[in-house]
Amino acid sequence: MLDQLIQFLITGITVGAAYALVGLGFAIIYNASDVVNFAQGEFVMIGAMSAISLIDMGIPYGVALAAAVAITVCVGLALEKFAIEQARDATVVSTIIITIGASIFLRGMALIVWGKDIYAMPPFSGEKPIHVGNATMLPQNIWVMAGTAASVLLVRYFFNRTATGKAILACSYNMKAASLVGINVRKMLLISYGLSAGLGALAGILIAPITYITYDSGVMLGLKGFSAAILGGMGNPMGAVAGGMLLGLLECIGAGFISSGYKDAIAFVVILMVLFFRPGGLFGSAQAERV
Amino acid sequence: MRLAGFYLFAALVALLPVVFPDNYYVTVVGVTAFFNIMLAVGLNLLMGYAGQISLGHAAFFGIGAYVSAVTTVRYGWNPWVAMAAGLVLVWLIANLIARPILRLKGHYLAMATLGFGIIIHIVLVQADAFTGGPDGLSGIPGLVLFGWHVDSDLRWYVVAGAVMLLYVWLSLNIIDSREGRALRAVHGSEVAASTLGIDISGTKVRVFVLSALMASLTGSLFAHQQAFVSPDSFSFFFSIELVTMVVLGGLASTFGAVFGAVILTFLPEFLVVFEDFQMLIYGAILMLIMIFLPRGLFVTMADRIGPMFAGYFRQGIRET
Amino acid sequence: MKVLKLFLTVIFILLFNMSPLVPIVHASGIIKIGSFLALTGPASFLGDPELKTLKMYIDQINSQGGVLGKKLELVYYDTAGHAKSAKDIVKRLIQKDRVDVIIGGSTSGTSLAVIDIVQARKIPFISLAGSIKIVQPVKKWVFKTPHTDRMAAAKIFEDMKKRHITRIALITGNGGFDKSGRAQCLDLAPRYGIKIVADESYGNADTDMTTQLTKIRATDAQAILNFGFGKAPAIVAKNVKQLGIRLPLYESHGVASKKFIALAGDAAEGIRLPAAALLVADKLPDSDPQKKVLLGYRNMYEAKYGPVSTFGGHAYDALFITVGAIRRAGCLDKAKIRDEIEKTKGFVGTGGIFNMSPEDHLGLGLDAFKMLEIRNGTWELI
Numbered sequence: 001m002l003d004q005l006i007q008f009l010i011t012g013i014t015v016g017a018a019y020a021l022v023g024l025g026f027a028i029i030y031n032a033s034d035v036v037n038f039a040q041g042e043f044v045m046i047g048a049m050s051a052i053s054l055i056d057m058g059i060p061y062g063v064a065l066a067a068a069v070a071i072t073v074c075v076g077l078a079l080e081k082f083a084i085e086q087a088r089d090a091t092v093v094s095t096i097i098i099t100i101g102a103s104i105f106l107r108g109m110a111l112i113v114w115g116k117d118i119y120a121m122p123p124f125s126g127e128k129p130i131h132v133g134n135a136t137m138l139p140q141n142i143w144v145m146a147g148t149a150a151s152v153l154l155v156r157y158f159f160n161r162t163a164t165g166k167a168i169l170a171c172s173y174n175m176k177a178a179s180l181v182g183i184n185v186r187k188m189l190l191i192s193y194g195l196s197a198g199l200g201a202l203a204g205i206l207i208a209p210i211t212y213i214t215y216d217s218g219v220m221l222g223l224k225g226f227s228a229a230i231l232g233g234m235g236n237p238m239g240a241v242a243g244g245m246l247l248g249l250l251e252c253i254g255a256g257f258i259s260s261g262y263k264d265a266i267a268f269v270v271i272l273m274v275l276f277f278r279p280g281g282l283f284g285s286a287q288a289e290r291v
Numbered sequence: 292m293r294l295a296g297f298y299l300f301a302a303l304v305a306l307l308p309v310v311f312p313d314n315y316y317v318t319v320v321g322v323t324a325f326f327n328i329m330l331a332v333g334l335n336l337l338m339g340y341a342g343q344i345s346l347g348h349a350a351f352f353g354i355g356a357y358v359s360a361v362t363t364v365r366y367g368w369n370p371w372v373a374m375a376a377g378l379v380l381v382w383l384i385a386n387l388i389a390r391p392i393l394r395l396k397g398h399y400l401a402m403a404t405l406g407f408g409i410i411i412h413i414v415l416v417q418a419d420a421f422t423g424g425p426d427g428l429s430g431i432p433g434l435v436l437f438g439w440h441v442d443s444d445l446r447w448y449v450v451a452g453a454v455m456l457l458y459v460w461l462s463l464n465i466i467d468s469r470e471g472r473a474l475r476a477v478h479g480s481e482v483a484a485s486t487l488g489i490d491i492s493g494t495k496v497r498v499f500v501l502s503a504l505m506a507s508l509t510g511s512l513f514a515h516q517q518a519f520v521s522p523d524s525f526s527f528f529f530s531i532e533l534v535t536m537v538v539l540g541g542l543a544s545t546f547g548a549v550f551g552a553v554i555l556t557f558l559p560e561f562l563v564v565f566e567d568f569q570m571l572i573y574g575a576i577l578m579l580i581m582i583f584l585p586r587g588l589f590v591t592m593a594d595r596i597g598p599m600f601a602g603y604f605r606q607g608i609r610e611t
Numbered sequence: 612m613k614v615l616k617l618f619l620t621v622i623f624i625l626l627f628n629m630s631p632l633v634p635i636v637h638a639s640g641i642i643k644i645g646s647f648l649a650l651t652g653p654a655s656f657l658g659d660p661e662l663k664t665l666k667m668y669i670d671q672i673n674s675q676g677g678v679l680g681k682k683l684e685l686v687y688y689d690t691a692g693h694a695k696s697a698k699d700i701v702k703r704l705i706q707k708d709r710v711d712v713i714i715g716g717s718t719s720g721t722s723l724a725v726i727d728i729v730q731a732r733k734i735p736f737i738s739l740a741g742s743i744k745i746v747q748p749v750k751k752w753v754f755k756t757p758h759t760d761r762m763a764a765a766k767i768f769e770d771m772k773k774r775h776i777t778r779i780a781l782i783t784g785n786g787g788f789d790k791s792g793r794a795q796c797l798d799l800a801p802r803y804g805i806k807i808v809a810d811e812s813y814g815n816a817d818t819d820m821t822t823q824l825t826k827i828r829a830t831d832a833q834a835i836l837n838f839g840f841g842k843a844p845a846i847v848a849k850n851v852k853q854l855g856i857r858l859p860l861y862e863s864h865g866v867a868s869k870k871f872i873a874l875a876g877d878a879a880e881g882i883r884l885p886a887a888a889l890l891v892a893d894k895l896p897d898s899d900p901q902k903k904v905l906l907g908y909r910n911m912y913e914a915k916y917g918p919v920s921t922f923g924g925h926a927y928d929a930l931f932i933t934v935g936a937i938r939r940a941g942c943l944d945k946a947k948i949r950d951e952i953e954k955t956k957g958f959v960g961t962g963g964i965f966n967m968s969p970e971d972h973l974g975l976g977l978d979a980f981k982m983l984e985i986r987n988g989t990w991e992l993i
Contacts, residue, residue, distance in 0.1 A: 086582045093534070093538050101576075112567055116656065120845075207818060227406070255823060265413040315706045319706065417812075426787045429723055519698065523695070523720070524693070524694070
């Protein structure tokens with residue numbers, strides 16, 4: 001029983017780490033621009049797909065991964081520049097449709113570039129299982145956990161310690177005031193989209209060796225990432241990380257002890273319950289409505 | 292003249308099958324468009340007028356459809372009884388979840404409705420002993436209306452068209468009623484509305500339930516028209532498509548919702564020629580419309596062509 | 612008001628007269644084959660080789676003079692695996708494109724959804740999907756070429772029985788193929804004296820199945836049976852290896868492609884699955900009547916598109932059964948074509964040797980399936 005539980009936890013944390021990274025991307029963009037970017041899942045897919053293609057072309061592993069992140073960052077920047085920035089005055093619902101449109105567009109693009117094939121990515125360092133008691137994990141599980149932890153710490157450092165990070169936070173509190181004190185709001189928006197896209201790509205690269213990637217893999221991950229961000233409390237990046245981990249664990253515990261067929265339903269029921277009792281998410285501040 | 296736009300629209304709907312009989316776009320895609328209009332008009336009451344986003348509207352559509360399908364196929368119920376049962380069930384569920392869900396705002400509300408939609412979809416897939424699972428349920432009997440069998444595409448055009456026009460008429464009237472004014476006030480500012488003595492949460496709950504019931508009835512009709520239901524018609528993708536219809540046409544305009552539903556029903560029909568490029572083009576069109584016409588196609592058009600539309604279709608467009 | 616009416620009239624006339632794929636007038640010199648396939652979405656790995664096969668052989672038949680002196684024309688649309696789209700498309704094929712026969716329905720869901728329409732409109736339809744429900748009970752106008760999921764389950768259980776396996780763990784996805792296969796397994800198992808001690812499920816988009824497999828590991832199962840297709844079975848195979856589970860793993864015919872072996876890598880070794888003989892064509896004895904057809908199809912497909920899968924083969928079988936029936940009917944009368952399809956006897960296809968009858972609209976026996984084991988990255992007959 002204990003071995004089973006440990007195995008569920010390992011799986012839950014790995015799956016949750018991926019959700020956390022995607023959720024973190026949601027939270028960063030939401031913070032900077034009040035936009036929920038439903039194309040976040042597509043960043044994950046583009047990151048993984050680019051990496052796999054570059055590796056196939058014979059480019060060294062590490063270079064390929066870095067280049068894949070760079071490509072995805074460019075896609076993120078382009079999305080901000082050509083779609084979000086053009087629609088500055090759009091309402092919340094309009095921006096939702098714009099980002100949904102963007103996600104369909106990017107998926108369409110991936111379909112043309114990569115076709116409908118299923119792609120596999122070689123793991124970072126071997127496939128020899130590591131034993132933890134009777135439970136096992138792959139080296140890649142550790143990469144996912146470590147990669148997520150490192151990115152989360154870096155993001156934290158960026159927002160709390162660097163001038164640019166603080167400037168982005170200032171934009172999220174009050175855009176007008178931020179621009180009055182001399183912050184280039186447009187540049188900060190660009191940086192947040194780039195950062196989110198980069199985190200998405202990283203998530204894709206980390207999990208691609210465990211699972212497989214197709215042009216439409218981003219849909220499910222985007223959905224889970226959004227759930228993670230909401231569960232943690234939108235606009236609280238660390239909340240999104242916690243939300244992601246929790247979601248991953250919920251799914252695995254639900255599948256392990258209740259029903260594997262209903263595991264996603266169980267996770268969503270829990271999210272609904274949380275929202276009913278804490279309408280601002282677990283770690284979100286209570287919302288005040290502007291009059 | 293208040294409903295001139297409505298009469299013009301009704302005349303168009305009535306004339307189409309006369310001018311183009313047995314035309315695929317009229318009797319097949321047209322009926323699909325009618326169902327989408329019904330759903331979009333109902334959702335628009337909730338989103339456009341009460342300002343409450345819902346990313347799970349397909350769930351109520353699905354519950355209605357599946358109650359009709361399961362009770363008629365597995366238990367041999369009369370379709371009309373089944374339809375009523377669907378409405379009762381949806382009424383119960385909507386009332387149960389309306390208050391806690393509608394306390395949420397913005398993206399939290401989006402998440403909660405999305406989650407609800409996904410839970411219902413999972414139940415439809417997993418409870419295969421009842422629902423037939425992902426392969427769906429076939430052999431749903433057709434409707435009989437006073438001895439008149441609704442069994443051809445053309446007859447379904449008449450029935451679905453009539454119900455659709457009823458929905459549009461209802462929506463136009465609700466907006467102009469006392470309740471409609473309360474709704475719009477709630478959307479403008481909840482605080483201001485409550486100081487005017489409007490029962491905000493009551494108003495929101497009523498419109499949520501109404502819009503759910505409209506979806507459920509549409510679902511029942513859909514099940515009987517298709518003679519077959521499967522969960523993929525009620526997935527969260529479809530919920531999102533419904534929201535897109537409402538927003539694309541123009542939020543808070545009944546005819547905007549109608550327009551958006553028609554456009555999104557026909558667009559894929561014309562995009563099929565592009566094969567692999569279909570998705571790319573579809574996404575690009577959505578983005579472009581929302582970037583350049585953020586208030587929606589129909590509303591912007593109505594404003595541009597202003598004088599001509601004034602008094603006919605403008606009725607029901609919220610002043611902003 | 613007048614301007615408005617004019618405007619709307621113009622829009623609608625434009626809208627309703629646009630007919631993108633086919634001319635409005637039905638040219639009499641051609642035979643129209645309508646098709647609806649899952650070309651995008653999770654089942655696109657079925658629709659894709661099916662479409663390629665249909666296109667390739669229709670070109671070949673046309674270059675050899677066509678059928679009854681008429682050229683074949685393929686009219687096809689993408690269902691993305693959605694039942695609702697399939698219904699609309701089939702109506703479009705019948706009503707707008709006025710096709711003579713319909714071949715298609717990559718997934719069971721889309722095939723089952725259109726049965727009412729083809730029955731009502733009386734048009735011959737050959738499905739390319741697996742579920743036994745498509746042809747049982749027999750529907751007058753509906754045929755199919757792929758082996759059923761019930762046959763796959765039976766073949767697997769036969770093999771298990773030989774190995775004295777009596778307790779198995781079942782793990783399936785949440786798609787139509789998976790669910791239907793699961794139902795057949797649960798139904799058939801007792802007849803082979805097999806007890807299902809675990810019945811787990813996963814989402815087809817899931818990234819990890821170790822949780823379900825951990826539960827299975829804790830049971831006393833002697834083998835694991837995974838009914839699924841796409842990437843999920845490859846993840847299952849990898850997770851089984853990762854967890855160090857040493858039980859025999861059985862897969863369904865849903866993974867009968869090189870892609871599965873490429874994805875699962877080492878983890879695919881030792882997996883057993885039932886599949887059409889196409890995969891092991893060159894290992895068949897020369898006396899096997901299917902060998903020539905199989906090699907012919909495989910070589911032609913691989914020369915043009917790359918690795919062959921059994922799914923495209925189902926389209927090959929359906930196309931040539933149709934063409935044979937039209938030739939025998941000698942005209943394009945739908946009822947006659949239907950009768951001739953039903954009389955198909957001894958047709959050597961990629962799926963096996965078809966002998967249809969009024970009671971059997973598939974016409975394949977259990978021997979059409981071969982039991983294969985994956986060894987050294989390829990299939991071996993057992």
